[in-house]
Amino acid sequence: MRNQIITYLKKCQDKEFREFSLKLLPDNNYPMIGVRIPELRKIAKKIVKEDYHTFLIEVKDEYFEEIMIEGFVIGYLPQPFDSKIKLIQDYLPKVSNWSLCDSFVITIKDHSKNYYIFCKKCMKSKNPYTVRFGIVSILFYFLQSEHIDEILTLLTSTNHDHYYVKMAIAWCLAESLVYHPNKTLEEMQHLEDDWTYNKSIQKARESLRINKKEKEHLNTLKRSK
Numbered sequence: 001m002r003n004q005i006i007t008y009l010k011k012c013q014d015k016e017f018r019e020f021s022l023k024l025l026p027d028n029n030y031p032m033i034g035v036r037i038p039e040l041r042k043i044a045k046k047i048v049k050e051d052y053h054t055f056l057i058e059v060k061d062e063y064f065e066e067i068m069i070e071g072f073v074i075g076y077l078p079q080p081f082d083s084k085i086k087l088i089q090d091y092l093p094k095v096s097n098w099s100l101c102d103s104f105v106i107t108i109k110d111h112s113k114n115y116y117i118f119c120k121k122c123m124k125s126k127n128p129y130t131v132r133f134g135i136v137s138i139l140f141y142f143l144q145s146e147h148i149d150e151i152l153t154l155l156t157s158t159n160h161d162h163y164y165v166k167m168a169i170a171w172c173l174a175e176s177l178v179y180h181p182n183k184t185l186e187e188m189q190h191l192e193d194d195w196t197y198n199k200s201i202q203k204a205r206e207s208l209r210i211n212k213k214e215k216e217h218l219n220t221l222k223r224s225k
Helices: 002-011 015-024 037-050 052-058 064-076 081-094 098-108 113-122 128-141 148-157 163-179 181-188 194-205 212-219
Strands: none
Touching: 002 037, 002 052, 002 064, 037 052, 037 064, 052 064, 064 081, 064 098, 081 098, 081 113, 081 128, 098 128, 098 163, 113 128, 128 148, 128 163, 148 163, 148 181, 163 181, 163 194, 194 212
């Protein structure tokens, strides 16, 4: 099964897209064939319908696209989170760049309590992309939940030097400013890292869901370097 998939991926190769993608992924450490994500999603959905058990047994950590398809298959499985948690735990160590991380997150589509608890555990990981997984998951599925106070504390107390973790925190706080502006701004005062704080303000000001007056106010809150 795997050999057929790899052969098909190579037939779908877009060399210009591959070169473009590699420039966006300086942290990627997997060989890339060069196949667009919509095609990878089609393949994953077909695998889930036909024989995902065989695929998950045969899959290897050889190509970027192969690993992304594996994440999509796990995300698309018609099972509750508790039934997929072992697969997710085994998959996360393979996630070594923001694209694999974020594409996986937006495929899971789960708002369960146990997923939220898992996200909190991920944020304590030593692996930066496992931490990012937890943060981006919270961004997509829990920012408008009853956990917002705890979430803001988690975000502002997560001290991490990795660029893509700091970007995830800033992105999450910027989104939170859309839904909980006062509460988020108050909690952001506890952020020790000025870069993450200012990046959160910047990303919020780039949002189309925040009005001009609010953006002007946010601009006055930037910390001087």
